Amino acid sequence: MTTYIIRRLIMTIPILLGITILTFAIMHLAPGDPTSLMIDPSISPEDREKMIENLGLNDPVHIQYAKWLGRMVQGDFGTSFIRKGTSVSEMIMNRLPNTLILMTASTILAIIVAIPFGVVSATRQYTKLDYSVTVASFLGLATPNFWIGLILLMLFALKIPIFPTGGAETLNAEFSILDRLHHLILPAFVLATADMAGLTRYTRSSMLEVVKQDYMRTARAKGFKEWTVIYQHGLRNALIPVITIFGLMLPTFFGGSVVVEMIFNWPGIGKLFIDSVFQRDYPVIMAITVISATMVVIGNLIADICYAIVDPRIEY
Amino acid sequence: MSQKKTLILFLGLMMVFSLFLAACGQETETGTEPEENDEGSGEEAATGEPQTGGDLVWGQTGSPTLFNPYYSEDTVSSAVENLIYDSLLQSDPNFEPEPRMAEDWNVSDDGLVYTFNLKEGITWHDGEPLTADDVVFSYSIPLHEDYDGPRASTFERIDKIEALDDHTVQITLSEPDAKFIWVGGYHILPEHILGDVPIADIADHDFNTKKPIGTGPFVFEEWQDGQHVKMSANEDYYQGRPYLDTVTFKIVPDANNMLVQLQGGDVNYWSKIPEGDVRTVKKLEDQGQLKTSTTTSLSYTYLGYNLRNELFQDPNVRKAMTHAINREELVEVILDGQGEVAHAPSSPLSWAFNPDTIQYDFDPEKAKELLAEAGWEPGEDGILEKDGKRFSFELKTNQGNKTREESAVVIQEYLSEVGIEVKTRVMEWSAFINDVQAPNWNFEAIILGWALGTDPDPTGIWHSKEIENGLNFVAYENDELDELMDEQIVEMDFETRQQMIWDIFGKIAEDQPYTFLFYPTETAAMPTNLHDHTHHPRNREYNVHEWWLEQ
Numbered sequence: 001m002t003t004y005i006i007r008r009l010i011m012t013i014p015i016l017l018g019i020t021i022l023t024f025a026i027m028h029l030a031p032g033d034p035t036s037l038m039i040d041p042s043i044s045p046e047d048r049e050k051m052i053e054n055l056g057l058n059d060p061v062h063i064q065y066a067k068w069l070g071r072m073v074q075g076d077f078g079t080s081f082i083r084k085g086t087s088v089s090e091m092i093m094n095r096l097p098n099t100l101i102l103m104t105a106s107t108i109l110a111i112i113v114a115i116p117f118g119v120v121s122a123t124r125q126y127t128k129l130d131y132s133v134t135v136a137s138f139l140g141l142a143t144p145n146f147w148i149g150l151i152l153l154m155l156f157a158l159k160i161p162i163f164p165t166g167g168a169e170t171l172n173a174e175f176s177i178l179d180r181l182h183h184l185i186l187p188a189f190v191l192a193t194a195d196m197a198g199l200t201r202y203t204r205s206s207m208l209e210v211v212k213q214d215y216m217r218t219a220r221a222k223g224f225k226e227w228t229v230i231y232q233h234g235l236r237n238a239l240i241p242v243i244t245i246f247g248l249m250l251p252t253f254f255g256g257s258v259v260v261e262m263i264f265n266w267p268g269i270g271k272l273f274i275d276s277v278f279q280r281d282y283p284v285i286m287a288i289t290v291i292s293a294t295m296v297v298i299g300n301l302i303a304d305i306c307y308a309i310v311d312p313r314i315e316y
Numbered sequence: 317m318s319q320k321k322t323l324i325l326f327l328g329l330m331m332v333f334s335l336f337l338a339a340c341g342q343e344t345e346t347g348t349e350p351e352e353n354d355e356g357s358g359e360e361a362a363t364g365e366p367q368t369g370g371d372l373v374w375g376q377t378g379s380p381t382l383f384n385p386y387y388s389e390d391t392v393s394s395a396v397e398n399l400i401y402d403s404l405l406q407s408d409p410n411f412e413p414e415p416r417m418a419e420d421w422n423v424s425d426d427g428l429v430y431t432f433n434l435k436e437g438i439t440w441h442d443g444e445p446l447t448a449d450d451v452v453f454s455y456s457i458p459l460h461e462d463y464d465g466p467r468a469s470t471f472e473r474i475d476k477i478e479a480l481d482d483h484t485v486q487i488t489l490s491e492p493d494a495k496f497i498w499v500g501g502y503h504i505l506p507e508h509i510l511g512d513v514p515i516a517d518i519a520d521h522d523f524n525t526k527k528p529i530g531t532g533p534f535v536f537e538e539w540q541d542g543q544h545v546k547m548s549a550n551e552d553y554y555q556g557r558p559y560l561d562t563v564t565f566k567i568v569p570d571a572n573n574m575l576v577q578l579q580g581g582d583v584n585y586w587s588k589i590p591e592g593d594v595r596t597v598k599k600l601e602d603q604g605q606l607k608t609s610t611t612t613s614l615s616y617t618y619l620g621y622n623l624r625n626e627l628f629q630d631p632n633v634r635k636a637m638t639h640a641i642n643r644e645e646l647v648e649v650i651l652d653g654q655g656e657v658a659h660a661p662s663s664p665l666s667w668a669f670n671p672d673t674i675q676y677d678f679d680p681e682k683a684k685e686l687l688a689e690a691g692w693e694p695g696e697d698g699i700l701e702k703d704g705k706r707f708s709f710e711l712k713t714n715q716g717n718k719t720r721e722e723s724a725v726v727i728q729e730y731l732s733e734v735g736i737e738v739k740t741r742v743m744e745w746s747a748f749i750n751d752v753q754a755p756n757w758n759f760e761a762i763i764l765g766w767a768l769g770t771d772p773d774p775t776g777i778w779h780s781k782e783i784e785n786g787l788n789f790v791a792y793e794n795d796e797l798d799e800l801m802d803e804q805i806v807e808m809d810f811e812t813r814q815q816m817i818w819d820i821f822g823k824i825a826e827d828q829p830y831t832f833l834f835y836p837t838e839t840a841a842m843p844t845n846l847h848d849h850t851h852h853p854r855n856r857e858y859n860v861h862e863w864w865l866e867q
Binding site: 030031036038039040042044048050079083084098157158161164165167171262278279 | 371373378379381382387389390464466467468469470519520521522525541543544546562566567568569570576577579580582744745746749750751753754769773776777782785787
């Protein structure tokens, strides 16, 4: 197992390198540069030229990449092109916790809701309950995040103002966990919807397979309570494929949070990324790409490890 | 039922709007930036005596970058700077310089020597007194060879700058510069803090982001990245303590979000509502949630032709195109009436605006005549042809600016009426600007806007020396006007200079290198109990220390 993990970790290096090279290339192929926003007769072309020179953008792209990589390996993401003097690590550290909080909350929410619903839906196949869960999850899958977000905002922040309209905390207020939670509920729920629906579907179909298995009948024959049969014998086996799917979902959490962050004014990394792309703030774009790529790779790794834990049959 | 329909319609619209997530309303700006400018419509008279207290939560779309006027480039940062720093002078409602920290100033007859006298008793937020050395220090930053910010060219005519005593600064220019007085609008930085920092390192200094110190009406409290910048009243402000306790700039991702926040009361001041959202905000006003104020903005939107392209080289063709576009209707339909038709590269607010400028009215028949005179005849499919070439071009504009996107479509319609084929293309801002600018000039026609500076100097946009590398994207060239532009900038007599600028703009209006589309108005939303607010189209933070909230 340890060798497996080490092997997997080593394999991530070329993957990450490939991703950074691609991002770097695309970024530099895209038209425009960090001074694009300076359209102002009082800024002379010479001034702009000098600024570009100072940012090191006149070097050939591969040299720029090498320099960037050299710094990155030492844990230095450099300083922002747009916010002079602010280190990229600092900008990201300001935002990353918020995104992680949002993602964790929505993941937990998705799991809490999806697994019981999936199980219930499978054990009572073709009942009204099953149909309702199926319809609800298809709706959840089909409806885009931003649309649900806007509707919830309309309903629960404006029409019936029980939730704030956005942000991570109340302005000018003392820090309080309750206040933070209050701000977290809507965005976390919206972010969770699509995955909730997906996970419910997967749990349901996986569970359907499992309930037909012989060992389930055996368990029942042995006189175990239905609850024990379903949740201890059945669910454990049903979860194996679900975990893989879940691992594959992690990247979408990251992408989906960008949209949710925009709608709910959530000060996370998604908004920072969008701003940086539009401003061509290369160091920030690169840093966020590296971090999110790493998270995706690690997410998949964790999924594989969990897989091994739940299913002792798997050997490495 | 009808209410339900409205809800569905509203949600549907929200959906569509939210597709343009970022990059809203980027406007090309011209002119010196942190200058304080003019005012438009006034406020109703305040009721009763000003009261102290209250918080203003001011919504801003866009994140600030750093709070140093010699390096920052974005409007949110300069809004913060306008509150925490102060300048020697600012522009009053009639575009005249008005004293701030300078008590008075005088200019020598030859226009070469400027002397500023500072007011006594001004202190920095940390208690140190302001002296003439601070001014010398600040203005010397962009003059230094290690300076790598964007403002070097603004200060380049300074030959010598010295403090005659603690309260007197003398600046000598290498040659006269009619707009030089506006350098006095640049904010002053504290020498006692930054004086020992090498110029090359000032841009990266912690001062700019963590603890900016100025002499302005508000003191910097904190900047929570992605959330807000908070400032509190400067108790020792030399013009008297501001009435508001705090001003918080709340960072909001986009206009849709701002509407929600405004409606929810989480934001109570929004200084520039996009034209398309004004109607929604006015509804909130009708419900008594807020009030609005409207003024003509110091900017114009235009349809620019690439004069390198044969299609547009004949002035009569350009005039014909202007005749073919119903700009009145454009303002009515797309701006929802929030603006007026433009005829020249100036704003009605400015002294550079000549009301007698030539105007090309909507007249499709005249347009067809002019085109026929220029040799364009309808081809088989109704599109004009000349020497086997079809009159067809691509019209580009930037994404995220709804007004421009919609204008492009309407213009396409109008021009097709006279037999001109237009293909529209909406592009992401940086990519668009990259195409438009030197050395690419990869466009046939564009829709873009210029926000104008306090001083109407036309050189930056219209001089032929700006074609190769500057902002004269369309390559407009007129030797006679070049000469006039060179002369007006050294002309120290106001009336003479005004006439020269009128002549320049008049000739440009006649030539139509652009079809001037409209001057949009600018609407701000604010709390109903805000008083003594001046709506300034260029300097939205104009005299914030005078604003007060009825408690």
